[in-house]
């Protein structure tokens with residue numbers, strides 16, 4: 001004699017079917033939400049102005065433009081702001097010792113002559129990548145006189161571990177006094 005279904009069998013079948021349906025609805029809802037997020041972010045992206053990207057030819061950095069050797073280091077601009085230009089290359093930063101004033105906004109303009117390098121100033125929130133062909137442009141203000149190390153933190157080849165520089169923050173008045181006599185400043189001895 002075949003086994004009879006227990007009295008509660010059709011009930012539990014319906015319960016399972018309802019649970020399956022609820023989970024299916026939930027999954028469809030999650031997929032729908034993800035599609036909405038994709039649509040919204042795509043439209044948002046298209047409607048925003050393009051990012052400001054500055055390019056430079058890494059093959060002629062040392063010959064023409066703002067990254068020639070005599071332009072590297074810290075400079076006081078006509079409006080009194082400070083700009084530092086640096087080139088990263090296997091396996092050094094030029095200049096290897098960067099002189100900046102404290103309590104002054106400092107604009108960094110940095111690029112790479114060869115491969116991707118990392119640019120980080122220890123004990124600050126300065127942390128960017130240097131990509132050949134592009135100019136990394138950012139601003140930082142240093143609170144007080146200090147010496148910071150600036151190691152390359154993006155693996156760039158066999159000499160990577162030895163690729164680092166220093167950032168020397170000095171008193172604002174002292175910096176601007178030195179800048180009166182020299183067009184470009186650095187703390188390279």
Ligand SMILES: [Cu+2]
Pocket residue numbers: 117118152153154155156157160161163
């Ligand atoms: Cu490196």
